[in-house]
Amino acid sequence: MTVSKLPTASAPAPGVPFYTPAQDPPAGTALMNDATPVPTVFTPLTIRGLTLQNRFAVSPMCMYSASNGHLTDFHLVHLGQYALHGTPLTIIEATAVTPNGRISPEDSGLWQDSQIAPIKRVTDFIHSQGQKVGIQLAHAGRKASTLAPWHYRTLGKEVATEELGGWPDDLWAPSPIPWAEGFPTPKEMTLEQIRGFVRSWKDAARRAVEAGVDLIEIHGAHGYLLTEFLSPITNQRTDQYGGLPFENRVRLLVEIITAVRSVIPESMPLFLRISATEWMSHLGQPSLDLGESKKIASLVADLGVDLLDVSSGGNNPAQKIEVHPYYQVDLASEIREHLRKEGKKMLIGAVGMITNAEMAKDVVESDGTVEVDGEHGTKAKADLVLVARQFLREPEFVPKVASELGVAVRLPLQYSRAPFPKKKKVEQGKL
Template identity: 35%
Template sequence: MKTKLFSPLAIRDVTIKNRIGLSPMLTYAAEHGFMSDWHFAHYAKFALGGAGLIMIESTKADPRGCTTPRDPGLWKDDFIPAIAKIAQFAKSQGATVGIQLGHSGRKARNSVPWEGRLPLGPEQKGVDHGEEWELIAPSAIAAGVKSQVPHELSVTEIHELIETFGQAVLRAEKAGLDIVEVHGAHGYLVHQFCSEHANQRTDAYGGSFNNRMRFALELIEHVRFLWPQGKPLFYRISAVDEQGWSIEDSVKLCRELKLKGVDMIDCSSGGMSEGSVMASASRPGFGYQVPYAQQIRAEAGIMTQAVGLIIHADQAEKILRQGQADMVAIGREMLNNPHWAFDAANKLGDESAFKTIPANYSYWLEKRAGSGFGKNTSTWAAGISQT
C-alpha cells in the first residue's frame, strides 16, 4: 500500500521524502549560543528514524532575542560549523533540514523550563559574551507582571533588526540548510508586532491591521530576497491567540505572506498571554490545531503544516487524506520515539516501510519481521504470543 504520509512533497527545488516533519523544539542545551555534539546526536536520531524534515529549534538572529541563556544562535559566523555538521549528516540520510529563526522580543531572558521559566533579574548578563541584555519589543509593555518592561524599538532599530535577520539567513545558507522557517508565533517578537495587545505603536508599524502586519511582511520580504529562490520558506503562525488575534486575521496575513513568497504555513496557536505555550495548553485534544491548518489552507490557498498532539500514524494519514494539511509536524511524540516515521510506516503497512530507515538497521529488522517476529513494534504489544 502507498500512503499519503510517505509520499514525497516537492516545494520549489526541494523534495521532502515524506510528509513527516520534526517540529521545532528548543532543547535548551546551547552554550553562549553554540550548538554542540549534544545537538548533533539529538538531530541525527530523527534523521536516522526516517523523518522527512528535520526543523532545527528556534535559533536566534540576535542574542537579545534568546528565550533563555541556553538558546542557540545564528548571529555570528562562528556558529555555522556545528549547524553545518548537523545538516550534512541529516542530508546524507535523505532528510531535508530546516532551521527556525526566531526572536523572543519581550518574552526573552527567562530561566530554562525545568528551572521555572522565570524572568531573570538585571544581574543576568547576555548570552553572547556577557554583554548587557536588553529586552526589545514593538511597545514598552511587559510580557507579564514579573517581566522587565522592554525597550520600544525605534523605526531605525526595526530596520536594523530586519537586517540582522538577513545576516542570519545568509549564515543558514552557508550552513547548507534547505529551509528557513520564520517564527511568527507563540507571542514572540513577530507575533508581538501583529498583536493589538502587545503593539500599541502609533507610527507605521502599529495601529491598523495593515500597519501591524508591516514588520512581518517586511521581514519576510527581506528573508525571501536573501534566501535562494529554489529553497522553501516556512512561517510558523499562532493561528489564534488568547488576546484577540483570530483565525480570520491569520487568513488575511497568510494571503499576504504567500504573495511575499512564503511556501508553507506551520499552524500553531497561543502564546500571547503570560507563561509558556505548552504550560498554558489545558489538556487540548488530539490534533487540536488541525482545524486552523485546514482553514488557512482552504482560504489563503497556501500549503500548511498541522501540528499539536498528532501522535498516531492513522491520525496523521487521515489529516493528509482529508486535505486538512500538506504535512504534519510531530513534536513531543518524536522525543518519545525518534523512529516514529519507521514505526508509522509499519503500522500503516506502507510498502516502503523498511526503506524508511538505513539498511544498517532495516536489513536485520526486515529479516526478523519476515520470520514472523517483531513486526508489531514496541513494548506496548501485549503478550509474547503476539508478533
C-alpha cells in the same frame, strides 16, 4: 579509497566529510506495491526545489543546550537521530537573529559567523542520511531572557537575571508591555532598531544558507516578537508599525519575509510559523484571531512563503484554549480551505497532539474528490505533518507509523536487520 571499486551498498554518501554508506533511497521511503495503496502521509511532497519522501517533519524544539548561541554535540546527536529513523525534514530549534532574541541564555543563535560551523556539522550529518534540514530563525521579544525549564523549576523563578546570564534590561517589543506580572518591562523598539532588526534577519538567513540548510522557517508564533507586532493587544504603537490597522501590524513581517527571500536561493523553500489565534476573544476586544490569520495567509502566499506552519497561542498568559486532539489541526484546515477558495497554492503544515498513526494519516489524507462546497469525500486538512514531543518519546515514530498503517518503508542500511514487526493495516477510525 576508490569509490568506483566499491559495491553499490558500500558507496559513500556524497558531499559529506566522512564515510557513511549512501542511503538510496533514504530511510522513510515507502516501498511501493501496486497491490497496496500507499496513504498520502507516505507519498512524496515537493516544495520548490526540495522533495520529501514522506509527509513528516520534526518541528523546531528548544533544547536550551547551546553555548553562547553555538550548537553543540548534543544537537548533533539529538537532531541526527530523526534523520536516521526516516524523517525527511528536521527543523533546527528557534535560532536567534540577535543576542537579545534568545529565549534563554542557552538558546541557539545565528547572529555571528562563528555559529555557522556547528550548524554545518549538523546539516552534513543529516544530508549524509539522504534527508533534509531546515532552521527556524526567531526573536523572542518580551519573552526573552528566561531560564530553561529545569532551572526555573529548581530556582522557583523564570526570569534570567544578569547574574544568571540574562539581559532583562535589554528586551525588545513593539510596545512596553511586560509578558506577565513579575516579568521585566521591554523597551519599545525605535524605528532605527527596527531597520537594524530587518538587516539581522537578512544576515542570519545568509549564514543559514552558508551552513547548508535546505530551508528556512520564520518564527512568527507563540508570543515572540513577530507575534507581538501582529497582535493589537501587544502592539499599541502609533507609527507605521502599529496600532489597530492590519497593514501597520503586518508591516514588519512583510519586510522580514522580503529580506530573507532576497538572500536565499530561488529553489529554497521558505516557511512561516504563525499563531493562528492568540485565544483572547473572551476579552471582547480586537486580538489576533483566525480571521486575521487568514488575511496573513493570503498576503504571505504572494510574498514567496511556500508553507504556513499553523500553531496557536503563546502571546498572553490569560489565553483560554479549548483543547482537544484536533484543536490546532482544525485551524490549519480552515486556513487551507480559505487559501484554496482564493486560488492560492501555498502549502499548510499542521501541528499539535499528533501522537498516533491514524491521526497522522488523517491530517494529510484526501480521497481525491474536488474540494468544492457540497462535495462529499475526504479532504486533506494539511500538506505536512509537523511533530514535536512525540518524536522526543519515539524518535522512530515514522517507521512505527508505517508499520501500523501497513506500509513497508526503507530503513537505514545499518538498521535493516531490525525491521519493525508487520501489523495489520489501520483502517479509518480503527486503530
